[in-house]
Amino acid sequence: GAGVSQSPSNKVTEKGKDVELRCDPISGHTALYWYRQSLGQGLEFLIYFQGNSAPDKSGLPSDRFSAERTGGSVSTLTIQRTQQEDSAVYLCASTPTGTGYGYTFGSGTRLTVV
């Protein structure tokens, strides 16, 4: 597509429920990133996919968080048993390859856990 697409744009969920956030990167981009941004804060790295390599999961805050990327394209970030501290904007970005490029970000998913 022309840009990085994320859905839903907003998600309100009850504490303890599972949520899935979707990211559709730019066609042909082999690298995909998930970051999250809490209110008034900088971006916190979560996970990075590059081609067929094993993903860099070093930023996932707990085992409640997981992500997959199917067919080298669409990615889903899953948060199980959501907690209030999970409330944030979840941003997805893609680049043509893994390093040396500026990111193209989506508009993000604003997650609110009540």
Place this chain on the structure above:
Amino acid sequence: SQKIEQNSEALNIQEGKTATLTCNYTNYSPAYLQWYRQDPGRGPVFLLLIRENEKEKRKERLKVTFDTTLKQSLFHITASQPADSATYLCALGNTNAGKSTFGDGTTLTVKP
């Protein structure tokens, strides 16, 4: 641990002046540094990337410098306009790690 500091959370300047934003880092040897613009409720938008062997890069009214000795990047917006008001983020990247590390940002307000 790695640390990125962007000067003051907020910067207010008068229209037409040059805005200068600072990004300092410690415990890091980045191969490149990026600057992004972020408007409220939107994802960051990539502006410029400068590599460790480059001293300066320009794009229209924007200029970025990168001093690996001082561990500092300066981001300049000349002839600033109210439309330049936004939060500006710097990010450091390395060739052996796909992820970039972001600063907390500086919010620039350009007053008419």
